[in-house]
Amino acid sequence: MTMTLIKGRYQIKGFEPDGDTVHFLPDDITLWSKVPGGNKVKQDADGSASLRLDGIDALETHFQGVGPEFTHQPLDLGAHAARDALLAFLGFTQVVQGGDEKVTSATPETAPGFILTGGADKYGRCVALIGKGAPVPDADSGAALLVDVPMLHQTANHELLSRGLVYPTFYANLPKELRLDMAATSRQARATKAPDSVWANDVTHSGAAIEDLGSLTDDLVILPKLFRRLADYLRLFGPSLDHLPAFLAGGDDEYFFSDPRFTTKGLHRIVDVIGDTVKLRPAIEDVVFLEK
Structure with missing residues (x-):
């Protein structure tokens, strides 16, 4: 190309x-x-x-x-x-x-x-x-x-x-x-994990414990794509994450891993929500998104 x-x-x-x-x-x-x-x-x-x-x-x-x-x-x-x-x-x-x-x-x-x-x-x-x-x-x-x-x-x-x-x-x-x-x-x-890198404080894969929007703006270093989805959810529905999987399922994020012929839609399939904790399951460099 x-x-x-x-x-x-x-x-x-x-x-x-x-x-x-x-x-x-x-x-x-x-x-x-x-x-x-x-x-x-x-x-x-x-x-x-x-x-x-x-x-x-x-x-x-x-x-x-x-x-x-x-x-x-x-x-x-x-x-x-x-x-x-x-x-x-x-x-x-x-x-x-x-x-x-x-x-x-x-x-x-x-x-x-x-x-x-x-x-x-x-x-x-x-x-x-x-x-x-x-x-x-x-x-x-x-x-x-x-x-x-x-x-x-x-x-x-x-x-x-x-x-x-x-x-x-x-x-x-x-x-x-x-x-x-x-x-x-x-x-x-x-x-x-250089001290000034995002990896020094990243919780994308270990789990981000979210109390409210302030958790995302002041304390938690997470993948920006996930931050954007979470910020929108919290501003629409408040601090409870009970409906976050459904919200992520309704998004237009579509991606594949190794073969572009086999795509998956919805971040709910690769993001775990357990109580107030959110984490991305696969390594982000293994995910390839389709441009919308």
Whole structure:
């Protein structure tokens, strides 16, 4: 599977970047039309667009979901660390953000880089591997490239995953060779459990004891995809988890393990709910989700 190379500049002033989302302006905005797949990239007035980093999921710094207000995962236990590492990797320093997570100033104001994309998600975000400077080997912007593991290792996606600052979360459009390498990288990071990594405090597989929404926002480090489902459930139905399996069964999460011909629908099939404790049964790098 090939991916489209697009060169341009990262923009963060006036935006709310986090550990897996950042804004990008192509040198040639017409190249957004070359992004493969059925979803179109949603552009701002200047032709820039939001990127979602492929293959990873960072702790949420500003998640809205079904509620009227934004919520977040523990900011001091990995959410801000992933964001800060991403911005530093891209070349930004002296980044100042307000209480709403919006960047008010940074040096430089934009940073050059490239993206390798296989498509956009349903929200119009371009899903991409992202790098700084120019890729090696280089090619013309707009070219379709067969992306290999050495190219993957030039990206922020690999950097954040190797440091354990983000979780692996794979979708079917990510080439298998890259997915397998990212899975191995994630397993190594989880085994290392660096003090600043999400794995140092992760309870996704050991079990998250949930009292209320505050447990998720202040104390528990869990897979962001699971956090988003739990945050929505708690805001809709309150602290009791009695109906959580039914809520998860009603979601549109569809996935497979090794063979894409055999998919399963509903997180209730891989998430155990015992009293007030929730845990994911399989290792997250073994699960491949279908893009909706």
